[in-house]
Amino acid sequence: MVIERLEHSEYAVSCCDGAKGLLQLPDKSIKLVYGSPPYPNAERDYGIWKSSEYIEKISPFIDASVKKLREDGFLVINIKANREKATSKTSTKRSLVVERLAIMLEEHWSLHCVDIEIWVKENPVPTGLRVACQDAYEQNLWFSLSPKWTINLDDIRRPYESHSVKTYEGYEYKPRSNGLSYVRKNKRIQPHPLGALPTNIIQGGVSSRILGHQAAQPLYLPEKYIKATTSPGDLVVDPWMGSGTTGVAALSLKRKFIGFDLVEQHVSDAEKRFRALF
Numbered sequence: 001m002v003i004e005r006l007e008h009s010e011y012a013v014s015c016c017d018g019a020k021g022l023l024q025l026p027d028k029s030i031k032l033v034y035g036s037p038p039y040p041n042a043e044r045d046y047g048i049w050k051s052s053e054y055i056e057k058i059s060p061f062i063d064a065s066v067k068k069l070r071e072d073g074f075l076v077i078n079i080k081a082n083r084e085k086a087t088s089k090t091s092t093k094r095s096l097v098v099e100r101l102a103i104m105l106e107e108h109w110s111l112h113c114v115d116i117e118i119w120v121k122e123n124p125v126p127t128g129l130r131v132a133c134q135d136a137y138e139q140n141l142w143f144s145l146s147p148k149w150t151i152n153l154d155d156i157r158r159p160y161e162s163h164s165v166k167t168y169e170g171y172e173y174k175p176r177s178n179g180l181s182y183v184r185k186n187k188r189i190q191p192h193p194l195g196a197l198p199t200n201i202i203q204g205g206v207s208s209r210i211l212g213h214q215a216a217q218p219l220y221l222p223e224k225y226i227k228a229t230t231s232p233g234d235l236v237v238d239p240w241m242g243s244g245t246t247g248v249a250a251l252s253l254k255r256k257f258i259g260f261d262l263v264e265q266h267v268s269d270a271e272k273r274f275r276a277l278f
């Protein structure tokens with residue numbers, strides 16, 4: 001059993017369907033399920049999940065995650081809504097299945113939306129689209145099992161912009177006469193020593209192919225959510241492990257990690273990356 005391997009190691013991987021893998025784990029044992037499923041309508045070497053069948057295909061993963069998350073656990077799904085194929089009579093339209101999934105996470109699975117964050121890609125792959133604008137972002141659906149949650153905001157603070165530091169230095173905040181201000185009396189605000197509060201936009205480059213995987217993520221994506229929602233020693237699980245980016249981020253931050261993938265080659269490549277960390 002994959003969970004027993006964690007008694008002697010910081011990580012365990014298995015080549016199997018991720019939903020079935022999740023079901024092998026003890027109930028309420030996972031602090032964070034983080035993963036990037038096959039994107040709707042994307043043709044990859046691991047198959048295609050069409051938007052028309054997307055909810056049916058992803059449902060077993062969400063069912064299993066909800067069962068296995070701790071009461072204070074989180075689910076983060078990184079996903080991009082690909083477009084429907086054009087026909088002679090229709091333009092290629094953007095699939096709304098990601099929005100449908102987000103609504104179902106709340107209404108069907110009773111999860112609570114922390115946020116839908118946006119990953120803005122600085123170097124998006126050109127699509128050559130002529131019926132819509134260049135596709136340059138993905139969504140991170142961030143949900144909590146509990147309606148009341150805590151996150152480690154201080155661990156994901158960001159450097160201040162130089163103009164905000166200047167504003168802090170020279171500006172005295174005053175209460176607004178309409179009372180709609182957080183400031184009760186005139187005061188100067190000091191910059192926080194750990195940096196500015198994080199925003200719900202993540203900006204950065206797309207990874208180049210890692211170990212031959214077609215959809216490897218940059219490390220900074222899982223890192224943000226692992227830092228925000230888990231502590232050292234907590235269990236992070238990725239049911240669509242791919243090249244193992246989530247595992248590398250989790251293990252580097254001293255969390256435990258379990259990963260599943262259907263493709264044998266991905267599992268052995270990911271395991272090689274993990275072994276190299278110790």
Ligand SMILES: C[S@@+](CC[C@H](N)C(=O)[O-])C[C@H]1O[C@@H](n2cnc3c(N)ncnc32)[C@H](O)[C@@H]1O
Nearest residue numbers: 017018036046215216217240242243245261262
């Ligand atoms: C978008 S990729 C994930 C990439 C990964 N986040 C990384 O950084 O390399 C999706 C992965 O899901 C895997 N996959 C597809 N169907 C699966 C299933 N039923 N169970 C587990 N993994 C699956 C694919 O083999 C692929 O590696």
